[in-house]
Amino acid sequence: MAIQKIITEPNKILRQISKNVDKVGKEEQQLMDDMLETMYDAKGIGLAAIQIGIPKRILVMDISKNEEKNDPMYFVNPIIKNKNSELSIYEEGCLSVPNYFAEIKRPKKCEIEYLDYYGQKKNLLAEGLLATCIQHEMDHLEGILFIDYLSKIKKTMIIKKLSKQKDRPDRIIV
Ligand code: GNR
Numbered sequence: 572m573a574i575q576k577i578i579t580e581p582n583k584i585l586r587q588i589s590k591n592v593d594k595v596g597k598e599e600q601q602l603m604d605d606m607l608e609t610m611y612d613a614k615g616i617g618l619a620a621i622q623i624g625i626p627k628r629i630l631v632m633d634i635s636k637n638e639e640k641n642d643p644m645y646f647v648n649p650i651i652k653n654k655n656s657e658l659s660i661y662e663e664g665c666l667s668v669p670n671y672f673a674e675i676k677r678p679k680k681c682e683i684e685y686l687d688y689y690g691q692k693k694n695l696l697a698e699g700l701l702a703t704c705i706q707h708e709m710d711h712l713e714g715i716l717f718i719d720y721l722s723k724i725k726k727t728m729i730i731k732k733l734s735k736q737k738d739r740p741d742r743i744i745v
């Protein structure tokens with residue numbers, strides 16, 4: 572297992588559309604292990620493969636509050652089958668947009684279909700933080716970041732400030 576570098580804005584890689592996974596094999600499981608380790612190391616509650624530079628439709632999440640017991644979740648090729656018309660607001664952050672947070676409005680509940688760690692087809696009815704996080708992660712698969720929902724002026728300001736940190740040595744420059 573290995574901790575990977577998380578790509579931050581501004582970087583075109585984050586705008587790529589991720590590709591469906593044909594088969595959940597050893598390589599994908601290894602990737603999910605690395606993603607989970609990277610996510611825990613960064614103290615995040617979710618991570619999409621594209622955030623470590625891999626354009627595959629794979630997400631990992633752990634929204635458990637319990638510090639002693641982890642509750643990792645793996646999603647391959649997730650699709651949203653149903654979105655509740657009721658919206659809820661949550662203050663979101665993103666490991667690819669470090670140190671910025673904003674209130675984002677999204678459907679309160681959603682039903683998703685996906686493949687699990689073993690490639691088994693699953694369904695999940697998500698609400699609350701789980702629903703918010705899954706939708707945030709699924710946006711990454713389409714190259715969308717939460718700052719895209721902000722006003723143009725706010726978004727530009729955030730990207731400008733992040734790009735000033737460009738010479739940080741831990742940044743991936745492609
Ligand atoms: O760690 C994260 N926290 C978070 C908080 C509110 C809504 C979404 C998230 S996801 C984020 C990790 C991340 O960037 N995933 O892509």
Ligand code: NI
Nearest residue numbers: 664665666667
């Ligand atoms: Ni994110």
